[in-house]
Amino acid sequence: MSNANVQAVARYQNDFLREVEERVEEGHMVKMCMQCGVCAGSCPFGPDWEHSPQKIFMMIRAGKRDEVLGSDSMFMCTSCYSCIVRCPRELPITHIMHGLANYAHRLGLAPKGQPTREFATLFWNNLVKKGRVNELTLTLGHYFTNGLVSGIKTALGMQRIGLGLFLAKRLNPMEIFGGHGVKDLKGFHAIVAKAKEIEDRKKGFTA
């Protein structure tokens, strides 16, 4: 168990709803759900994942912490907003789904090898390095998530697209050597660190 998770369990005992309310983005709205089922019935992914938003919200209230934070459903949300626009109680469902995914990731409980999670991690790490996303290293990194052989295969398969982008001046091969960043890189890193500090304080994380 990660340190953050041990602390969270100790802090909230069995009150998972309160944990979500305090630590998950828009988590205080979960209790407004009246279990009508409109979000589940409106989600284009509905048939393909295990836990619809409706189900997740009920599981939170039922205290099913491990099942919720270990679910991969939140990572499948495409932010299409069908649920939000139709929810009769105006729950910010999409935001809660992403908030839960983020929280599960932070506690180290999110399912391993979940592709959306892995790509998001890659994207974030790539972004914070220079303050800009380096599309070349990000794409290559993404290709190689599943190992060297599979990575080479995917990269070769994508050759023509890469060439097209290069000819259209949308891809600079020199970016592989680190690439360019934002002007004030130190300032940028300070902003990210400060944001994390504020969030930790608000949500009661002890580092």
Added chain:
Amino acid sequence: MTASIATSQAILVVGGGISGMTAALEAAECGKQVILAEKTPTLGGRTALLYRYFPKMCHPTCGLEINLRRLKGNRNVRVMTMTEVLAVTGRRGDYTVTLKVSPRYVTESCTGCGDCANAVSAEIDNPYEYGLAKTRAAYLPHAMAYPQRYVIDPSIVGTPEGEKAKAACKFGAVDLEMKEETVEIKVGAVIWATGWKPYDAAKIQPYGYDRFANVITSVEFERLADPHGPTGGKILRPSDGKEAKDIAFIQCAGSRDENHLRHCSRICCMASLKQTQYVREAWGDAGKSTVYYIDIRAIDRFEDFYQMVQKDATVSFVKSKVAKIVEDKESNPVLHGVDTEGYHRYATTHDLAVLAIGMEPEANGIKLPDDMLLDSSGFIEGCKGTAEDQGMFGAGAASSPLDVNRSVQSATAAALRAIKVIHKTARTEQV
């Protein structure tokens, strides 16, 4: 000597539905002078358009008839139809009300013979059938209309059709020269019994009311079940006239929804439970009703009615708010959603889908006097200010989504409050 605060001891009741009629009669039978102003050509309001009443399943005719008899026997009520309130000024005990009276083009000499209707061929949408049928442009609103006087629709006035109606009347009752009038009256208290209207179903986009012929509202379903209605009481689908035997009832259509009406309309669960019994009455064991609901709100003693319906083998319940409706090739509505008891995903085909449509205050959209106090849905709570300022009251469905029984109670309470205002002003005047 106190200065007189009243110039009039009359009570104005706005709206002639069951609530307005009740309030007017209760006050009049206590000896008060009452003016009952109704916007349409007839009293009766929306209850006259129901097939049967829950919980006793009686016909609305009887309740209305009793009230009409009371009304005819009372000289204290002055009924003004086709009359709307334009403005109210003044204060408790001393209001000045401006009324607009629209022309009916038929005088009090009308005997209700119907010759004018037979003479004209022009048709209009029948305002009492929720768009399901047409009527001649010279018409009697409905069988229970009060007064029993015909109406000439303004669209044929000044046309040869209008002249045909006039020529057909043996009693000289058609007067095409009638003009709109504005009348000013003084009253001590005002009771707003302006009632409700169905929420605009087309706004509930995922249900496709405006796109699919076989998605209708509960008020339309009342008309389909009524022998006086457009299908002679047969439950037929609008798209192809096929018998509709497998019917879905969709609860909270527009109610309990922050995107539409935020309140629970309170009567629509009972209305759908009642309507499942129309299906049973029409088709016996061959009928099939499915009620899709969030929770069934059959308040206090109505629980018995709910239990009775639950025992009916032709009725089933699905705990789920329907997410969306699509139409198949045969124009059948197909309902999509997920149920809450087991989280099963369904796509179920029915012959007809009935939206248990929410009740919205009829007064939404009209201008009420500035000092009225409305709740967040627009229902009338009373006047602003202290109890001493209260001279205007809401009654019946104008004050809250109420069934007939509770509307009548609320109207009686409003009449009592209005009578108190009049007593107080009368006492002050005598001093």
